[in-house]
Amino acid sequence: MKLLTHNMLTSKCMKGVNIGYPLKIKAVDLKESEVDFNPDFISRIIPKLDWNVLVSAASSIGKNENLPEDLLPEYEKNTEFLKRVHHVLLEVDVVNGELICPESGRKFPINNGIPNMILNEDEV
Amino acid sequence: MFPCMKLRVLEELLQDVTDFTKPKINLEQYVTPPHLASHMLYTIQTQYGDIKDKSIADLGSGCGALTIGAAVLEAAFVIGFEIDPDAIDIYLDNIGDEDMLNADVICCDVRSIPSRFDKFFDTVIMNPPFGTKHNQGIDMQFLTRAFELSRGAVYSLHKTSTRKHVLKTAKLQGVVGEVIAELRYDLPASYKFHKKSSVDINVDLFRFEMN
Numbered sequence: 043m044k045l046l047t048h049n050m051l052t053s054k055c056m057k058g059v060n061i062g063y064p065l066k067i068k069a070v071d072l073k074e075s076e077v078d079f080n081p082d083f084i085s086r087i088i089p090k091l092d093w094n095v096l097v098s099a100a101s102s103i104g105k106n107e108n109l110p111e112d113l114l115p116e117y118e119k120n121t122e123f124l125k126r127v128h129h130v131l132l133e134v135d136v137v138n139g140e141l142i143c144p145e146s147g148r149k150f151p152i153n154n155g156i157p158n159m160i161l162n163e164d165e166v
Numbered sequence: 167m168f169p170c171m172k173l174r175v176l177e178e179l180l181q182d183v184t185d186f187t188k189p190k191i192n193l194e195q196y197v198t199p200p201h202l203a204s205h206m207l208y209t210i211q212t213q214y215g216d217i218k219d220k221s222i223a224d225l226g227s228g229c230g231a232l233t234i235g236a237a238v239l240e241a242a243f244v245i246g247f248e249i250d251p252d253a254i255d256i257y258l259d260n261i262g263d264e265d266m267l268n269a270d271v272i273c274c275d276v277r278s279i280p281s282r283f284d285k286f287f288d289t290v291i292m293n294p295p296f297g298t299k300h301n302q303g304i305d306m307q308f309l310t311r312a313f314e315l316s317r318g319a320v321y322s323l324h325k326t327s328t329r330k331h332v333l334k335t336a337k338l339q340g341v342v343g344e345v346i347a348e349l350r351y352d353l354p355a356s357y358k359f360h361k362k363s364s365v366d367i368n369v370d371l372f373r374f375e376m377n
């Protein structure tokens with residue numbers, strides 16, 4: 043699971059959960075790999091992200107890459123910055139671990155990079 | 167015409183994608199055959215440029231034929247959503263150690279994809295369950311969710327016999343669709359309760375444009 047995906051996932055579907063965001067990450071295994079850098083795509087995706095959640099998620103697994111607390115102005119012209127965001131979003135993979143609902147504490151396992159968000163019938 | 171790898175090369179690549187080993191009838195698990203999947207993806211890229219450099223969702227991604235195909239055609243990022251962990255295990259075998267890195271799969275019900283994903287994707291591609299028997303209406307639930315998730319286009323396969331119904335459902339959501347290809351689907355007999363080992367059915371490849 044990449045941090046881009048993490049930024050979008052919630053546990054809001056659960057009974058009794060209001061926001062279910064952001065999910066905490068417990069990372070057991072991490073993997074880093076190289077993915078083609080596509081600056082236009084990264085610039086387009088940034089406005090859709092919750093920036094603070096990305097920065098704290100990256101820090102929580104020790105892969106912060108010096109991302110600033112506040113998004114840089116005119117970031118779309120800053121290739122060096124976009125490269126770091128690219129790395130954090132797409133090149134870091136949580137292979138094994140857990141996502142944890144901030145409200146209910148429900149744990150969603152991550153195995154072989156796949157987060158399992160399936161809920162039991164009594165949870166919806 | 168938008169740039170794309172050769173159709174033949176894509177089809178060959180997709181021939182290596184392993185099918186469901188123990189298909190679950192209630193989830194309507196049948197793979198999009200390589201011939202069909204490659205034509206579908208090739209058309210989407212060459213005619214409309216809707217794969218390369220785009221963010222893509224594959225709803226009901228199964229063993230990954232469309233997810234892998236879209237990633238191979240250089241999508242910027244693909245997310246597959248699939249309810250069945252056993253199908254995802256086959257997907258994981260299919261990608262193996264290959265550098266198929268621009269994709270993630272999430273194990274979840276398409277009907278409970280978080281609303282944060284709304285309008286997140288440039289393109290949604292899917293071969294949804296047809297919605298037969300006990301599953302009635304699931305095809306239209308997939309379609310409706312796809313419309314919410316995409317801000318560009320949605321591509322979906324449906325039985326030709328349901329064409330009118332598909333167009334009507336789309337219209338009710340204010341979405342205009344068209345059939346961009348008519349294809350033949352070699353469906354395993356288990357899904358048709360047929361005596362023959364497989365049976366050809368006609369399917370439409372739809373393109374819906376979001377606005």
Ligand SMILES: C[S@@+](CC[C@H](N)C(=O)[O-])C[C@H]1O[C@@H](n2cnc3c(N)ncnc32)[C@H](O)[C@@H]1O
Nearest residue numbers: 193196197198226227228231248249275276293
């Ligand atoms: C016709 S198969 C297509 C598989 C794959 N996309 C392909 O093209 O080969 C439909 C897939 O949808 C999955 N599915 C069925 N109902 C689902 C649901 N409610 N949420 C997510 N996936 C579902 C099935 O497990 C199956 O893998």
